[in-house]
Amino acid sequence: MKKWKLFIGLALVFVLGVLAGSMGTGLYMKYHFPRPKGDPSEMTAFILKRFSQKLDLTEEQRETFKAIIDKVGKRLEEHFRKTHSEIGTIIEPGFSQMREALSPDQQERFDALIERLERHRKGRPRHGPPGLPPRPR
16 A cells, blocks of 8 residues: 555656646746747847847947848748748648548548638738648649
8 A cells, every 4th residue: 555655656746847847948938938929020120139138239230130130031031932832732742642542521521621721821920931832723
């Protein structure tokens, strides 16, 4: 009987440690690495604010950094658009092959599932890389 109590006690301590660590990590990430939301100008402002606070930038340095951040952001956006169009051309044949393996009833449900995923993707805020390109019909 005492061995079971010891085992349960150790398991409880372990589980509570995992929960405390997870919550602590979540709080740390939330307050030390907040995620900027919204359009790219908010992301630029967030990055510029971080650099300004950590490096004590002068106004001239801030302007230089802003120009560089904007330039890099535009290049990243171009890269994401190119990459995502390529991803769409890779994924679409896979969807077609999956659809062929399904019964007519399953195909209808599959199409509905894909449509729902596309609506969800389109409803997300527009920050970060763009979503997958629309599926051709």
